Amino acid sequence: MASVLVNVPKTAKRGEVIEIKTLIAHPMETGFRAGPNGRLIPRDIITRFTCVYDGAEVFGLTLTPAIAANPFIAFTTVATQSGTLVFRWTGDNGFSVEESASISVE
Amino acid sequence: MSPSTRRAFVIGSAIAAVMPLSSARATPEQMRKAIEAVTRGAKINTGKVTLDIPPLVENGHTVPLSVTVDSPMTDADHVRAIHIFNENNPQPHVLHANLGPRSGRALLSTRIKLNASQRIVAIAELSDGGFWSGAAEVVVTLAACVEEIV
């Protein structure tokens, strides 16, 4: 159960710049930390986030172990037309989560 | 304040004083190399980039950070990428974001980990191939009363 929160305005005017905020539950384990047994805890992070709006990638982020746990990512995009925004987080150990939100643009 | 309370305070401030110093030194050089890998030696101009980060961080596990770049974000003139670098985490290149005219504004907010007080640099790569930068100094304090296993 990967838990995700995305905040996209439900409606916008054409050409308006909208802010999008996302949160995802993930430990972002750095790979540099020792566990209770003294051995390194293997790296387990999200490495890439993208937002695709009507087929085009409008924002992408490459993440490293220095991004805080439960990553928060906020960015902007121009409301071009009614449609779907698809958010995708991928990372170590086959991590892959997709979430979408629709927007209606007048 | 009773003597025992004072002792706890002394222990706390001793930790706070030692931590940043012992680990803060070695790596401005690594940050410079990581920046060079991105700019491939191109000149970096100062300005246009605003790095918003609290000057005093209450817990280095989660440091809110936001970057804005002064740009019209048109097809002809926009920010292609934003990079964040730090001096003191094992990997100096913290993130890079891809933006474009469809971003509308050049803005990015996220949260990073910082293990000590240090300087953070944001670099924007523009559509004309130019690089612009902004920087901020951050003081990281330590949380009190933490759990045994950190």
Added chain:
Amino acid sequence: MRSLPAIVSAGALAVFLVTWAMAQTADPRRSGYQEMGASLRAMQDDDSANPGMLWVGEGRALWARREGAAGKACADCHAGETAMAGVAARYPAFDAATNRPIDLGQRVNRCRVEQQKAEPLAPESRELVALSAFIARQSRGQPIAPPDDPRLRPFVESGEALWRQRQGQLNLSCAQCHDDNAGGRLAGATIPQGHPTGYPIYRLEWQAVGSLKRRLRNCLVGMRAEPYAYDSAEYAALELYLMSRARGMAMEAPGVRP
């Protein structure tokens, strides 16, 4: 989900009203929220930026899931997103079956076992914390209102005694820090008055949501004292005392703390 903005603004308004009312009477009590810098306050205030809301979302999903031999979901007996409004503000409450106070997590487990016929959730497990966050979120903005139950009085008193008792290798009491030195600094952190307004909280130090007991446990470890067992009477007494000390202050769950 659709009514969330309405709930949010109602909650924000209520927090404002309670805070305003307290300011009018010059209440010297301060929530830990007020000791934080602007960026952490902003993180708590914005539901789309507050990581605690991830747990609230998980709690919402668990609330609707059928569990146990009875095959019932919480939602089957407690209808709607507001069924638990005000509940977290009046826990711990007296439990007649065991003749002692139980806190919100223990109350949830009571329904797990007796109503759902399921195994109890482990203290501080992700599921229990998520359900508690979902429930406590529904009390945001409401005043803390410990029950006026005479059977609770001896427990509040023993909680206060624990609060004032010096313990641990540093020979400190909770009161020495949170009453006598509140507002002072410890290892860079501001010592808050120690009010249970935000619980369960997203603590940056944990990178997760945790209960008030987990927070108390951290202070005990900091005092080099032996932490109590999770279901001990000591925690219930301390939680009760803290709630009575904070009576009338606004609930903030899920709070954000350093």
